[in-house]
Amino acid sequence: MKHFIAMLTLLLLPATNTWAAPRNVILLDKDSIAVKDSLEKSKKKPEKKEDEYEKLLQKGGSVQQGLFGVRHIEKNWYFEIPESALGKLFLAVTRFVSVPQDFSMLRGEEVNNNTIYFERYDDKTLFLRSWAHSQQADPNSNIARLVKQATIDPIVYQFDIIGKDKETGRLLIDVTKLFKGDNKIAGFTASDRTQVKLGGLQDDRTFIDTIKAYPINIEVSTLRTYAVSEGRAMASRDGYMTLSLNTSIVQLPEVPMQPRLADERVGYFSNKLVTFSDRETSKHDAIVSRYRLVPKDKKAYAKGKLVEPERQIVYYIDPETPKVWVPYLIQGINDWNKAFEAAGFKNAIVGKEVPEGSDISPDDARYSFLRYLPSEKENAYGPRIVDPRSGEIIESHICWYHNVMNLLTKWYMTQCGPLDKRAQTMNFEKDLMGKLIRFVSSHEVGHTLGLRHNMIASNSTPVERLRDKDWVEKHGHTASIMDYARFNYVAQPEDNIGEAGLFPRINDYDKWAIKWGYQYRPEFKDEFDEKKTLRSEVTKMLENNKRLRYKSDEGRGQDPRSQTEDLGDNAMISSEYGIKNLKRVMLNIEAWTAQPDDQTDDLSTIYRSVFAQFQRYVNHVQRYINGQYSDNWPSERRNDIVPKGLQKQAVSWFGRNVFTVPAWLYPDKIVDKLGIDTNDEVTDRANTALSYLLSAATLYNCMANSYTASEPYPLDDYLKDVFQNVWKPMSTTDKRGNNFRRRVEQNYVDFIGAAINPVKDDKKNNVQYGRSDATLYALKHLEMIDNFCREQLKNVATDDINALHYNDLLLRTRKIRDTYSKPRSE
Template sequence: MNINFRQLTLSAALTLVFGLPANAHNSVVGLDNSVMRKDSTVHNDSIAKRHSADKAKKDSTAAKKENAYDKLMKKGGSVRNGLFTVRHIEDKWYFEVPQRITDRMLLAVTRFTSVPQAFKELPGEEVNHSTIYFEKRDDKTLLLRAYAKTQVADDKEQMAQLVEKSTIDPIVAKFDIIGKNPKTGDMLVEVSKFFVQDNNIFGLSSSDRKVVNVTALQADRSFIDTMTVYPINVEVRTLRTYSCPDGRMPASRTGFVTVGMNTSIVLLPEKPMQPRIADNRVGFFETRQTRFSDGAPSKGYAIINRYRLEPKDPKAYKQGKLVEPKKQIVYYIDPATPKKWVPYLIAGINDWNAAFEAAGFKNAIVAREVPKGSDISPDDARYCFLRYLPSETENAYGPCIVDPRSGEIIESHICWYHNVMNLVRKWYITQCGPLDKRAQTMQLPDKLMGELIRFVSSHEVGHTLGLRHNMIASSATPVEKLRDKKWVEANGHTVSIMDYARFNYVAQPEDGVSERGLFPRINVYDKWAIKWGYQYRPEFKDPWKEAKQLRTEVSEALSHDHRLAYCGDEGRGQDPRSQTESLGDDNMKASDYGIKNLKRVIAHLEKWTAQPDGQYDDLEEMHKSVRSQFARYCLHVQRNIGGMYTNTIPGMPVTEVVPRDVQKEAIDWCARNVFEAPLWLYPTSICTKLNLDAEDEIVNRARTLVSYLLSSNMVANQYKKSQRALKPYPVQEYLTDVFHAVWKPLGKEGDKQDYYRRQLERAYVNTLNQDINADPSKDKSTLSLNAANSDARLFLLQHLDTVETFCRKQQASLSSNSLNALHYAELIHEIELIRKKYDKAE
């Protein structure tokens, strides 16, 4: 059936299509034109209302957020723009953190700015430092994390994903985002509480509080004082009050102490400097890391600490010309420094330019005074400073703070204690008084004191450049060259200022050596080390490829010049060539020369230290200094006995036992200078003035040395090393040499040397008793496991026979009732008791 729908009425069409009665169309919603118009309006109104409600809800939410920010802004307060926008509104502090700063590394350094009297730290000294970064978690939360990664992997390798998951950085703080700046989109957070709470980032950790003897932080008496804002940093000053049980501080008698702190938050480079892989044959401070790779086992390594030094003119640099760096290393002198010492401190810093020239840079480093009217502050971590501290401590130290990603030194503060002047004065008078008339008084001329300060300044700056101590450096100089005026003035008495080789105490008055040959200087090793660490090598885009080439260059340099040797034990290892305060390649010969000069000092000490008021404070201080210097000589020699050389020179054994003849020479030196009582060190006139008990000091020094030489640990060590030495020093021969150094026939009973010899011989037998009858289960602190399980006790039992034979022979040659005969009889009795105790234990 063909139907023309166009000709049908609407009701007919409905009837036909839907089977509805013709009058039913009014009940069908939306099919009648009039109904459609009406209901469409209702429908659209409904939609409009819903849209309006949704919009209102969104607008309400947005309004709430905006209102929280706007409401706060209406309260006024102060605002400073820089790295962050910092707001101070009423009594609270706020940061507006830009999105571009999130995930950027920041260096946070906190230092003391003010402390109570007798506090264990001083203004300018570091509290802590960390690398931190902000991370946006969501629209409501901003996190602060501490960078704690020491494991790395190439981003292109699969291992990188695993390393990333295994090295998540800790969240150290959470901040609620109050709102966003409508113009910049920066996130507003309140930081008040975090900066005045104690935490490992901006305050004292629990371990820090123990060090400085304070306990709980008093929140009601702790405040943020100021926040100063700069383009790449924010400086936050706080005042904190702690409970304090330490009654030694005058302020703590109230039960509380208050300290001031400054925290610098500095933006680190977005792109880290390319690290330089450490080589253990060159002495740099290091940042330890572990490298993971898809195709190789994990590898521990280190990157060196150094400033970022790049040439202004790379083309000229490549041609071998000296080029200025893009950014000079600048050290500012603390404005509080006494003015007369400033030129010498500056000179000590600028002296390092000679070393940087070896690396291809000119004017690489400079020291300056803070310009008047400048906002350069010692507390600002953007700047390197030499901080002058009002301390009685006789020291100085030079730390540096680095970017852990690259080893780049970001800033350094040399801490210079006021009384370091007293230390160098004592050193110079003690070591060079016989050689320099200016040092024959307690009041050194300012020019001499200035030069002493200059050398200490250079040493500490070396540390801040990344250099570690190199105590083996002075052993590269033959002892006799230290007395050669022409040679030592041209070459210096040590090849590195990073050694503890203070002054040339070997030179004798008749040698005529001037100050040029007495003072340490930046020398051959320092220049080579700076060249290795700071040379610009743009041809290497990968630090590992660079490291391979540099290792080859180090090997070539060491093979060519043994003076460049480095020993990283800080003078605490077994190598007698690497010792603090030692000089030359022969400890025994150098110490003999040193003692000659000490005897000259002792002969004139009362005159040099005479005080107008008739007191003896200066005499007491200087006599103690001379005795300490003598003790150093003894230790220098002692380290040769049972020692081991450590070598970094290609082709040489990594370790070597100190030769037999050198050890025998050392024992002979001890016999002449320690076991033969050094009475010259204790003149009656000085001891009377100082009420000094020389006897105890002499006896204790000798007794300690005997205990060292005869200990089970030493005997076991000597036996073990004799098995591997090219020229062995058998234990029996060693013990015989020690015996002959101590046991001498006694002469007249009233002789002072005999008195000290009897004391020494008793100490010898007592030491044998302690070692032979030691109980390993009880004497673990003095008896090593190797010694307890070795033949050391058997060797000492054999040696007891030698001692007994000598005592009986000497006893037979003396009258029975003489003091010396009684002495030997007593020792024989002691030996019998030692054997009985041993037999009983067995």
């Protein structure tokens, strides 16, 4: 009987598989029912995934067609990825749509951005990878294979392939967890959450609101709830915060724009690039950020005619922007057309309002926007998102904080109040504020076009030209709107200079920089060939035109010509003019800031603005002491030290404005109203300056620089000049001034003592300064202090406080010598 059943079973098997499944034969011999079940299961196995796919689609839901197919079935969201999209690059940008009150970020600001692509791993798995490459090689070279093998892109997400559409070949994946979770694509990383002080994501209160499909992009809107981490003021009594985010996934161009390689003499944002080749060592370059501009009429362009681009650069204004400022913001955008004309394009850029009924959204990464943010911050900034392969700017979002107007009011009244009657009130008329907004708009648009700050631009204007009405109104007070030059505070009321000479504008450097970055040069075979020619052109242009100079230090280096908020080619002279205007502001400050009912908020605001402006002048002048020119221009000595004459001017400026009480800044009536501690403020400012002028590092550098500078400032001469600008005989009438001078002289001796006998923990100064002749010069300088004190003692009574002061200083200098002469342990 068993034999019969086994034979019968074999007859039932398909002929093609009769001898291919011996395991089934064994099973059938044991149990005919088990054999039948096994056969049924084996027949269904290949169709299981197809059944799962079909079964899911039978549930219905909604479907959209676009960059990917998007399905919403019950509570889950799905993408249908065409096989043709595998390996192609997409830009994922996530921004805040709405945030809790007092959150550290605002609506419209960026959460993250990433360049991504889908990769099929096997029949069941799809990877989402982050594209991260800064190395390249000629694809025909041997080393290209090594470069490719040596690098791998990170997997940021893994999907199970649910099924495949039989007709289209699209792969169905569930993206619900991707967009509901925290990751580098659609949410926060752990470090991001720490930065904004958010705790864990609450899954039960996190939702995908909508996913919309468009021809080249997908837009995902999510609502996310987080626990509040320690250290953050509670946004709700329950200890949770809810945020709304939007993630745009935009297809990058299939054929990248040809990159333009950076030149350190023209200021563009850039991404690093390392290039390998078989026959040469690696080359380090950088790809600049810029929009893709191609002339519509290439023949006319080649003949030097102005030509419109194939695709205009368009910035939309946030629909929520106060209507009163929209025309001025648009003007600030359109002003850049004059720069693009230098590159051969007309109507290259335009600012627009969003048309009524349009689906153009600020959250859609296909569009560039000026986002208006309801914030008390006094700022604006202009980031950009670029294709990392080519530097092509895909979109830009200027973030404009509402209280920029406060900043503009303070700047303009403080710097130009004496020059413009319209600025002599806290409520500027519409046209004045609008023009100030226009200037800031232009500056921020410049950043979104790829331009970096250029803090050396204002140095190309001689100080006295800033007072020449005809010249400054024609040429402007700074060569670049990308400088922090603000307004022409050097001009004096009697100069009668108008707006054109007071406001920044898009100027010579900006036009030159846009020409360099955006000119259409199809004649070069690749970016390396292009670079050689462009560098030669830059060298030629810079030979005789200082107004085209650029420095990349953001005003933070040792070069006094490259500073933020300064004007002209000599900070000592320009600051003296600036102080004259600050004195005029102080004479009128009560009238210009008058408020009813004894309120002093506006008075305090402008007073602190004047105070801050004066401190900027102090900082500008200080940079000249041991300053170092760092040039990258033709026919210039590189890395030379600021000449002795200018350093002497700086020391004298400190004597007049810092080591003498600036009484103009502290009128009794204002001091009483605002409760200002004058004595401490003026002493602290002087001591801060002394701590730099007499520091061990400054003395050492002064000595070392005197050996290499083309116009050296010997340390002995330097110390004599500082001394003469600090040490003065006491006044017979000015008791407050005498108190200030005593405190400053005491600190002077202490600073010299610290330079001679550095504290043990200050290892840098112990090594660098303690083993140099600078110590000997400082010891010698004590004699000058002693001689002064003895001379002053001849003119004061022995019981006078000034006699006590000078005797105390003599004791201090003796102690410094005694400490120095003692054996020092290692």
